[in-house]
Amino acid sequence: MRLATWNVNSIKVRLEQVLAWSAEARPDVLALQETKVPDEQFPREPLEAAGWHVAFHGQRAYNGVALLSREPLADVAAGIPGLDDDQARVLAATVSGVRVVCVYVPNGEAVGSEKYAYKLRWMAALREHLAELLRAHPLLAVAGDFNVAPEPRDVHDPLVWEGRVLYSEPEREAFRALLALGLCDTFRRFDQPEGSFSWWDYRMRAFQRNMGLRIDHILASPELCERCTACRIDRTPRGWERPSDHAPVVADFDL
DNA sequence: ATGGCTACGATCCGTAGA
DSSP states (O other), X not given: OEEEEXXXXXXXXXXXXXXXXXXXXXXXXXXXXXXXXXXGGSOHHHHHHTTOEEEEEOOSSSXXXXXXXXXXXXXXXXXXXXXXXXXXXXXXXXXXXXXXXXXXXXXXXXXXXXXXXXHHXXXXXXXXXXXXXXXXXXXXXXXXXXXXXXXXXXXXXXXXHTTSTTTOHHHHHHHHHHHTTTOEEGGGGSOOOSSOOSEEOSSTTTTTTTOEEOOEEEEEOXXXXXXXXXXXXXXXXXXXXXXXXXXXXXXXXXX
């Protein structure tokens, strides 16, 4: 099974790119973030016409997550149980025996802000939820925009980013707490080029200068991690006209 | 020097992203 995640920064704007990229990269399951549409406006028909089963959990203007799958999606569930959250950030479904969780972790705005506190609370709630899911699902994948660069090598200039949102120690600690549940970062199971990033600012020609961060991740439960045969970042669509600021991450599993 | 893009929903600027 090939699983991909992509923060598309508006499914309306990026629909043609999702169709074009997925036709080329051929994921079996594609987790999308920042769809930015209420459910009644999600472009279900063109995606179904392209052969996708779709599930979506969105809201007007902000956030929004979706799952596209070649095989039917079962037991679709939105949100984190017990977390009172009016932001559409989590969608889970079972496909081909794998529980797939699509996550859009809050950005956090700035260290010390109210949104930063919300981000850390939210990540703690996600951790508790994933601990439960791991007990129930030996084959568990968590794919999405985590808005955390875990290590210095995931940041184009760690000194500049030290202490800033997306790379601050409390955020990295919260990410490590997810790995401590037994989840693996599939990308780091394999040799990767230096300067491997998944997000580049729209400004300052950041993509052309490879001034990026690796903040989009595919995590896997121990049993699923053992079956992971590859993981890579596909920078191709970041170079297209009118791109998302994120690139897709793609992982292959031998199932 | 706090800008620099992009998307959205409201108007022709503010909020949010990262």
